[in-house]
Amino acid sequence: MSTNFTNGEANRDHESLITPLLSSQRSLVNSTSQVAIVGAHVCPIESLDYEIAENDFFKQDWRSRGKMQIFQYVLMKWLLCFLIGLIVSLIGFFNNLAVENIAGMKFVVTSNMMMLNKFGMAFLVFSVSNLILTLAYLNGVDAPGIFSLRTLVIKIIGSITAVSSSLLVGKAGPMVHTGACVAALLGQGGSKRFKLTWRWLRFFKNDRDRRDLVTCGSAAGMAAAFRAPVGGVLFALEEMASWWRSALLWRSFFTTAVVAIVLRALIDFCLSGKCGLFGKGGLIMFDVYSESVTYHLIDVLPVLTLGAIGGILGSLYNFLLDKVLRIYSRINEKGVALQNFTCLCNFHFHFLSSFWTTMACLIKNTNFEFQYPSILIFFVTCYFLSIISFGIVAPAGLFIPVIVTGASYGRFVGMLVGSHSNLDHGLYAVLGAASFLAGSMRMTVSLCVIILELTNNLLLLPLIMLVLLVSKTVADAFNSNIYDLIMNAKGFPYLETHTEPYMRQLTVGDVVRGPLQVFQGIEKVGNIVHVLSTTSHNGFPVIDEPPLSESPVLYGLILRAHVIELLKKKAFMPTPVPIGTDALNLFSAGDFLKRGSGNGDKIEDLQFTEEEMEMFLDLHPFTNASPYTVVETMSLAKALILFREVGLRHLMVTPKISGRSPVVGILTRHDFMPGHILGLHPMLTRSRWKRLRIRAPRIFKLF
Amino acid sequence: MSTNFTNGEANRDHESLITPLLSSQRSLVNSTSQVAIVGAHVCPIESLDYEIAENDFFKQDWRSRGKMQIFQYVLMKWLLCFLIGLIVSLIGFFNNLAVENIAGMKFVVTSNMMMLNKFGMAFLVFSVSNLILTLAYLNGVDAPGIFSLRTLVIKIIGSITAVSSSLLVGKAGPMVHTGACVAALLGQGGSKRFKLTWRWLRFFKNDRDRRDLVTCGSAAGMAAAFRAPVGGVLFALEEMASWWRSALLWRSFFTTAVVAIVLRALIDFCLSGKCGLFGKGGLIMFDVYSESVTYHLIDVLPVLTLGAIGGILGSLYNFLLDKVLRIYSRINEKGVALQNFTCLCNFHFHFLSSFWTTMACLIKNTNFEFQYPSILIFFVTCYFLSIISFGIVAPAGLFIPVIVTGASYGRFVGMLVGSHSNLDHGLYAVLGAASFLAGSMRMTVSLCVIILELTNNLLLLPLIMLVLLVSKTVADAFNSNIYDLIMNAKGFPYLETHTEPYMRQLTVGDVVRGPLQVFQGIEKVGNIVHVLSTTSHNGFPVIDEPPLSESPVLYGLILRAHVIELLKKKAFMPTPVPIGTDALNLFSAGDFLKRGSGNGDKIEDLQFTEEEMEMFLDLHPFTNASPYTVVETMSLAKALILFREVGLRHLMVTPKISGRSPVVGILTRHDFMPGHILGLHPMLTRSRWKRLRIRAPRIFKLF
Incomplete structure (x- = not known):
């Protein structure tokens, strides 16, 4: 009896830990979607939205984690940083050796040419500077294939041949990109295409971890290029990273420390003359030390x-x-x-x-x-x-x-x-x-x-x-x-840190115009497919209307990638009734993982029967139910700050006066670009713009 | 005729520049209060709320600024940083000299004692480490008098005597605090009490500029203490600053560069033996350089x-x-x-x-x-x-x-x-x-x-x-x-960067409890005085109710300091009618300037007649009409991120379902502290808390 009681107690206690805390007291449950709560490994919310917390790691119920597993996770993180540092410094070493050995040979130019011809596809990538692509990525501008394995290989060979053919070009930029590639590849668990995937790396398949790793990788690249470990960290901090966290400083420091130590070990190894000029000069490239520099x-x-x-x-x-x-x-x-x-x-x-x-x-x-x-x-x-x-x-x-x-x-x-x-x-x-x-x-x-x-x-x-x-x-x-x-x-839509003066003259309501596509909480499949194929938006507001709620309520935000995943699984219902959290059982943690750049499914690839198109899909369990919102009368400058500081991709705009539709629009990165604002407002002529901006918005020229 | 026409045109054009842009097209005007728009010099919104933009500088109409004035403003900023660097490095120099000259003398301990006795008031300040106070300030925890002129003097003398009496204490901490003091004093335009105010410094009398300056000052302090200019910048970045901006990196670098150059000049000056041991050893304190450090x-x-x-x-x-x-x-x-x-x-x-x-x-x-x-x-x-x-x-x-x-x-x-x-x-x-x-x-x-x-x-x-x-x-x-x-x-309410796991289990609605004090858009003076004297809140929601609007609408947030300023001016009206922007004419730019720490007016000091208590005050023109808001069902973790990243003091909580009161509560710094959360929820016992937190929230012990 007493055992039973204890068990019951324990069960109840366990249950109360699983169900949202204090639900008995609250009028409203914590509406954050479970997918969003469970976090990193499930929910690739396409933003740096920090709800995806660092240690959200093990399967659905995060409370099941023991100390051991957390330790294991932390260890993996460090191992990853270590690997980045190691690989990047080895590449730097190889780079140096290769340049030295083939420099001056006549055939370099020819081979360079051939290589470029063969990988003609990579031209688009090459025509933009290496560093700029990484910079843009860290600001949130992703381009397909910039960190692919192929890019990495071409970058290494290309940089070696370019430098050794005595072109007046440097190796720092390519090294930074190489570091970023290595980090991104490791972060997405290797390259699926070339069958180089490590299962334990799947936990880093989300935007935030990948971005952190790329920052570390670029620091490592800079450190390897100039043998400047501290300089590498600071370069990543000052120039590369758009979102900096204190944990990142520590991690990139670790990565560049590995680079420094490996480089030092290689120098030690090369002192015996095994590898040409590599060891010469030691860690300092242009040593100008003198006992007493006298200047007055x-x-x-x-x-x-x-x-x-x-x-x-x-x-x-x-x-x-x-x-x-x-x-x-x-x-x-x-x-x-x-x-x-x-x-x-x-x-x-x-x-x-x-x-x-x-x-x-x-x-x-x-x-x-x-x-x-x-x-x-x-x-x-x-x-x-x-x-x-x-x-x-x-x-x-x-x-x-x-x-x-x-x-x-x-x-x-x-x-x-x-x-x-x-x-x-x-x-x-x-x-x-x-x-x-x-x-x-x-x-x-x-x-x-x-x-x-x-x-x-x-x-x-x-x-x-x-x-x-x-x-x-x-x-x-x-x-x-x-x-x-x-x-x-x-023409990258780079998001600046500072706000322009004209932004304080505009409200977010002015900027979010055009038709807004919304989903009902329980939506017809046909509608979803139609919306997805006619728009290219990456996020959609989910609205509950009567009879699901008394009045129209903004339930949350769902991402295109998640909706497509749902459609793929075809977990449709014949009638519009909520299915609750059972729906989550249909999906494994891997389904919502962030794919490698440009590898997401497309709506065009999915086929539906007439019957399926008439069925329903409950979006509730997969919706991020607490997106950041702003009121439509907020000034654009303030919204930009929120967008920039928190690292958002979508910002919901709600009406000032309730009673109308619960959401007015969605702000995305493009809505903050001067060209967009200029295009939307016929009254905002260029001359007028000029007077308003005071400090010239440099990007303006583009549009 | 044609002249008239042109004039009319010009006038219209001018007017349209003054009135919010595109108002003809919009259904809602830009509701950001003029006070908030005009910014820094008028609006000491008690937060780092970034709408207070950098170059909001000249009187009410910011569009009247010419290139010359902007240049002048920028110049002033740099001059300020230069002064901080100069003064801090001179203090460092003086410090060194003094320590050297009085070290070992018997009377040091006695004089130290006397000094401490005399400034007995400063004990409270001293009992907390120097650096910690600055650290807390930069996180947003202000304490009265931590950067006053008296603190500065005591700190300098105290540090000199402590170090020279051979106590095993360092000078880095006091130097950082000294630097912060110098910066804060310069930023608030000197010390009013000692009649040392510079008028041109009034433009920096706001929270954001002051915080930036204090960061620069602490970097300068560290740089002067160790003759490590780059180390000083990085110290300020890594340890001191809670909110870092790229502009700050550049400015603190400038400040420490001034320190480095002045120190170098002083060393040059002292080489001839004029100032004891100061010049000995040069810039490097413990030079251990050797041609080739061999290690394997x-x-x-x-x-x-x-x-x-x-x-x-x-x-x-x-x-x-x-x-x-x-x-x-x-x-x-x-x-x-x-x-x-x-x-x-x-x-x-x-x-x-x-x-x-x-x-x-x-x-x-x-x-x-x-x-x-x-x-x-x-x-x-x-x-x-x-x-x-x-x-x-x-x-x-x-x-x-x-x-x-x-x-x-x-x-x-x-x-x-x-x-x-x-x-x-x-x-x-x-x-x-x-x-x-x-x-x-x-x-x-x-x-x-x-x-x-x-x-x-x-x-x-x-x-x-x-x-x-x-x-x-x-x-x-x-x-x-x-x-x-x-x-x-x-026991400082220090706001951490990271969120604790339990925060994802709570919604903001759970945390904001207790009676909410709101103001009507046009409020009775008696009510205002009552609310101000019975609460200690620093910000109040302003709500428009019928007949001012169709349904209750959250108009914005007004700060206690601003309300007190309004009460002081006694710009009351006999009837509750909106007075519009004319009200702004009653105030000069200086009225809303941020006072030096702890010098704000108190409600107790103001006296009102019976008649005045029955009159009305229109709060609209002075309200920040676009505060950041979150929906009550948002998880506490997400709200904390917003709060922390944007640097807020007040965060308005709006209801999920419209129709109820337009605002549920206000989140402040204290609402994120574990003790507060623990206290609010009887079901959240300590043992339960322990299981929930997984990573121990260290601050927990305190409560």
């Missing part, structure tokens, strides 16, 4: 000038690069990319035998006497050559060309100042590189640390900071950073 | 052990410190703080003549032979002495004691390993310091850079990263970082 207040003036000119040169560089890229993209449309590429290659081939050596010479060799004309010619050639090289259809980085150009300019200034300064020419080259980098890329802390890790001269820090500040300030007065410019030129 | 894979094992033990020691340190602080706070309540302080001082005075020198010796002197017993005794003494020293009623930092303890422990391990390792004892000391820092503070990137900038040895980077990782991982298994522990012990 009098040296500040030339340094300031250097910074200011660097800023001007940098912004001009961005302007020209932007123009050249626009021309290239027009040429590419006409299919003459290959000719353009060959021609450039040959030109380079004869001109610059190895700019890498020159760079090292510029920065490190303090005694070498350069001639004024030769260094000037070198600077001008590098400046323009790197601009025309970047847009070609090959994996190209910007960092190295900018550094070499900046170093030559800095050295030139150093020579001009001559004996009036205490700093030697090598240090001027470093400062010049810093100023040109800041003028073009507009980063601060990450550039500072990368330069530090490249040159190993901490005493120079105050001067480097000064140069970075001056250069960035000057350049910002002219245009925006190079990545923004390319992003605009390519 | 075999050295990794002792380093890993070092990291693991460092982690254990660090978490034990945190545990003990937490306990000791709790004991101290009980002692302080009984008023015996002073005795405790004196006794400690004397003890220290005799024991450690100068731990700073010892530290330098431990790290830098590679040849010096320490005895096993002596270094062990030194380690144990430092370990426990720093724990009991920290809680005393004096400005004390944690960094230096932790570094010296860690260095002694590292050196000890290095001596044990002896000739089996390629690394010398000095490097072991550095690694030991790193492991102990990571074990106690749990930072990664910022610690790494700070150690780099302290020791100038980039080649050691992979090992330092490894040690930090291992140590942090081990320590995290035991307890949380020292700042979290102290924060919990002090």
Whole structure:
């Protein structure tokens, strides 16, 4: 009896833990859909919507997890980061070796060409810079196949051949993309197509984990390219990531630490001369350490000038690069990319035998006497050559060309100042590189640390900071950073952090126009199929109308991918009655996993009989029942902040005055783009726009 | 005629620019209150609510700004950052000089005592660590007077005397607080009380700008304390700031660059021996650079052990410190703080003549032979002495004691390993310091850079990263970082970034209970005064009821501070009719400025006649008409994310089913605290809570 009682007690207690807490007290149950609650492994809500919590991991009932399983999960996470670091640093090592071994060989250009021909499909990917794609992805702009296994292979081979054929292109950009690819591939459990899937990786198949991993991967790529682990983390933080979390700092630090340690171990291994020049120079690429760097207040003036000119040169560089890229993209449309590429290659081939050596010479060799004309010619050639090289259809980085150009300019200034300064020419080259980098890329802390890790001269820090500040300030007065410019030129719907002044003049109600497609809580299959095939929306509001509720109520938001999954399973009912949570039993955790980019099912692939079209589908259990909402009279600026900070994909707009339809519309990323706003409002003419915006919204030019 | 026409046209055009855009087309005007739109200078919405945009600056009509004025504003911003950097680095300089000059003098302890007696009022402030207060402020927990001019003065003098009287306390914490004070004082336009106000600084009198400035100030403080400009920025980013924006990175980088340059200039100035030891050693405090640090894979094992033990020691340190602080706070309540302080001082005075020198010796002197017993005794003494020293009623930092303890422990391990390792004892000391820092503070990137900038040895980077990782991982298994522990012990309502699992089991509707106080759009003065004096809420919903609208509508949110300002002006009306935007003319931009901490008016200070109490006040023009809202069925976890990411103070909860009251409640910071939730629900017992939370919510212990 007492045992029974205890059992009963235990059962009841267990039950009360399973059912939403305190339901006896509440008038309304927690309406968050179970799918949404269970989280990460089931619910690929297409947003960074943070309800998908980190440790939502084991099957449906998250409370069944023991300490051991949590530990296992955490361990897997770390293992993943470790693998990313390991693979990326090995790729970096392989990259280095390969470049060294095939550099200067005549056949490189030809092989490069052949490779490109073979993988012709990848042209679209290549025509956009490596780094930009990763940047766009981390902002929430996904493109099909950017992180596929094929992209990874092409990127590695392409980057090696491009660099070793003495093109004036760098390897940092491709390395960042490579790192991102590795991370994304590991995160989606390998590549299904090539039968390389690991089951234990399925838990990371959701937007948020994938985005976190890609951030770590890009940090690892940067760290491997410059052997700058801390710089890599900061680069990912300052430039790459659009949504930063403190956990991410720790994880990307771990990844780059693995890179640093593996690189150091490889250097140790290579010291015996087994792998060419790899181990030479150790961790520091351009070591300019000197016991006591002596500089005084009098040296500040030339340094300031250097910074200011660097800023001007940098912004001009961005302007020209932007123009050249626009021309290239027009040429590419006409299919003459290959000719353009060959021609450039040959030109380079004869001109610059190895700019890498020159760079090292510029920065490190303090005694070498350069001639004024030769260094000037070198600077001008590098400046323009790197601009025309970047847009070609090959994996190209910007960092190295900018550094070499900046170093030559800095050295030139150093020579001009001559004996009036205490700093030697090598240090001027470093400062010049810093100023040109800041003028073009507009980063601060990450550039500072990368330069530090490249040159190993901490005493120079105050001067480097000064140069970075001056250069960035000057350049910002002219245009925006190079990545923004390319992003605009390519027309990505990149979501900025800041709001434009005109956004405070508009309400969200102004922006969400056009027909709104909604689903009933229990919807006819025919209607669903019709809506899905006639629209391309990725999310739909679910509304309960009488008799399901007293008055129309916004029940939640359902994603296209989930609806398609439901249709595929054909869990239809002949009559419109709620089926409740039983429906969840029809699905396994894997069904709602986020697919690899571009691999989702399409509505066109599904076939339905006439009979099925007349049946019903209960959407309730699969709906995210607590989406973020805003009132239609909220200013667009505020809505953008919410959208941006929380990392949303869909934002429901509710009416100010109740009684009308419970939802007015859905805000998506595109609704915040100036072009969209301009198009919607005939009264908002361009001239008027111009007066309203005050600060020019740069993206505006596109539309 | 034609002139008239043109004028008319121009007028119309001008008008249409002033009136909300496209109003002719819209059914609803942009309901964002003008006060809220005009922004920063008028509207101290007590949140980081980002509608207060950066460049909302000049009087009411923001469109009247010209390019020149924007430029001027930007310039002012930079000037402010420059001033912060300058002042903080000068304070750091002064600090150093003073410590050096009075160190070892007998009268220090006495003078310290006297000073403390005189400023007895500041005890409350002192009894909490310097850094913690700044940390709490940046999370949104404001305490009266933490950044006042008096606090600043006491902090500087106190820190100097504490350090120079050979207490085992550091200066990093006080320097961070000093930096924050300087920034806050500059941001609020100086100190009104001491007649030090600058008019041009009034534009920064709002929560957001002040918070940004304090972040920059803390970065500057850290940079000045360790001469680590990049480390300072990263410290502010990783540990201090709760809300980080990319603009902030750039601005804090600027501030610490000023610190670096000024420090470098001062070193230059001091080289001639004018200021004691200040210039000695240059920018790098513990330079351990060596041409080629040789270490191989075999050295990794002792380093890993070092990291693991460092982690254990660090978490034990945190545990003990937490306990000791709790004991101290009980002692302080009984008023015996002073005795405790004196006794400690004397003890220290005799024991450690100068731990700073010892530290330098431990790290830098590679040849010096320490005895096993002596270094062990030194380690144990430092370990426990720093724990009991920290809680005393004096400005004390944690960094230096932790570094010296860690260095002694590292050196000890290095001596044990002896000739089996390629690394010398000095490097072991550095690694030991790193492991102990990571074990106690749990930072990664910022610690790494700070150690780099302290020791100038980039080649050691992979090992330092490894040690930090291992140590942090081990320590995290035991307890949380020292700042979290102290924060919990002090009971600050600190808002964490992550959500606890139980939060997904609760809806916001569960949490907002208790009587809700609302205002009508046009409210009787008597009611307002009654509500304000009987509640302590800082924000109230404003509701329009018939006849103002067809059905009850949530108009917006009004802040207590604004209502009090309205009452002060006594702009009352005899009848309840809307007065429209004319009301704004009664107020100048300065009226709604955010006051310095704790200086707001109180409702008790206002007097009203019987007649006035019967009059009406139109709240509409002063209401923030588009507050962020959530539906009552949203899970608490999601609401917390919104609250935390957007930086809110008040979050309105609307009903799921329309027709009831348009607002269910307001969520504030306290509603997310476990204690609050626990208290509200009798069914949520502690044992049940324990099972639900899975990951222990650490703050739980408090309640």
